[in-house]
Amino acid sequence: MMFFQRYRTVIVVTLLAILCLVVISISVRHPERTGVFRQIVLECAAPIEGLLGRPIHAAEKAWRRYLFLFGLEAAVGRLSRQNAILTRQLVQYQEGYLESLRLRKLLDLKEHDGYRGTVARVTGHVRSATARTLVIDRGSAHGIKPGQAVIVAEGVVGRVMEASWHAARVLLILDESSNVDAVLQPSRVQGILQGRGGRGCQLKYVGKMAPVRAGDAVVTSGMADVFPKGLLLGVVRGVERTTAMFQKIDVAPAADFSRLEEVLVLTGR
Numbered sequence: 001m002m003f004f005q006r007y008r009t010v011i012v013v014t015l016l017a018i019l020c021l022v023v024i025s026i027s028v029r030h031p032e033r034t035g036v037f038r039q040i041v042l043e044c045a046a047p048i049e050g051l052l053g054r055p056i057h058a059a060e061k062a063w064r065r066y067l068f069l070f071g072l073e074a075a076v077g078r079l080s081r082q083n084a085i086l087t088r089q090l091v092q093y094q095e096g097y098l099e100s101l102r103l104r105k106l107l108d109l110k111e112h113d114g115y116r117g118t119v120a121r122v123t124g125h126v127r128s129a130t131a132r133t134l135v136i137d138r139g140s141a142h143g144i145k146p147g148q149a150v151i152v153a154e155g156v157v158g159r160v161m162e163a164s165w166h167a168a169r170v171l172l173i174l175d176e177s178s179n180v181d182a183v184l185q186p187s188r189v190q191g192i193l194q195g196r197g198g199r200g201c202q203l204k205y206v207g208k209m210a211p212v213r214a215g216d217a218v219v220t221s222g223m224a225d226v227f228p229k230g231l232l233l234g235v236v237r238g239v240e241r242t243t244a245m246f247q248k249i250d251v252a253p254a255a256d257f258s259r260l261e262e263v264l265v266l267t268g269r
Contacts, residue, residue: 118267120262122261123135127198131177133161133171134170135168136150136263142166144168152263156231157170174201176195176197180192180224183220186216189207190221207246208241218234
């Protein structure tokens with residue numbers, strides 16, 4: 001008994017070694033059979049392999065997803081840049097198309113009325129409580145002179161105040177210093193169209209007995225030899241009859257001064 005207790009570890013190790021040799025010898029003699037030792041190893045390794053394989057598979061799946069998302073993000077960025085380029089090109093094409101329509105209207109106006117004219121682009125505006133002028137990119141080198149009429153397809157814009165070689169300043173009919181000989185189209189009553197700054201225009205010196213109604217067209221009379229006869233100035237917006245000698249006639253200009261980009265300067269017939 002004392003011998004077994006003293007050499008217990010050696011005995012156990014020896015027995016396990018013998019058992020292992022027996023199992024190995026059996027496995028070698030019969031390789032087609034799964035030996036007990038191999039079964040034990042397989043039984044122990046299977047769950048361990050499963051536990052170790054899960055994080056590996058998860059990491060592999062996450063890596064593939066990362067590569068997919070990275071490629072998707074690059075594709076989205078590429079498509080966004082292409083979309084921005086196409087949007088800019090579309091805006092440029094639309095601007096060119098709209099400009100061609102505006103220029104076509106001005107050229108049609110010149111050809112229809114038989115006037116010689118020069119198309120000019122608006123490059124600047126001066127707006128104050130009373131003053132209304134604009135600057136165009138054509139001057140004396142292009143036949144522009146002070147006093148010439150400036151129009152758009154909708155109606156009269158103003159007249160040239162001064163001109164340099166390649167620029168000119170235009171006095172708008174909105175300016176309080178602007179006075180244009182005018183005629184009420186239905187009744188042929190004459191008056192003076194004067195600017196009122198941001199409030200539009202007023203038709204002055206029309207007698208209180210003259211027939212005037214809202215909606216009546218106001219056109220140039222052609223008397224001052226500045227504006228050709230019959231150009232549309234505006235439309236009567238309101239009429240106020242008082243005890244005074246003349247009526248107060250509010251006129252809405254025909255031209256939209258907030259959207260002027262190109263104008264036609266009439267240089268002669």
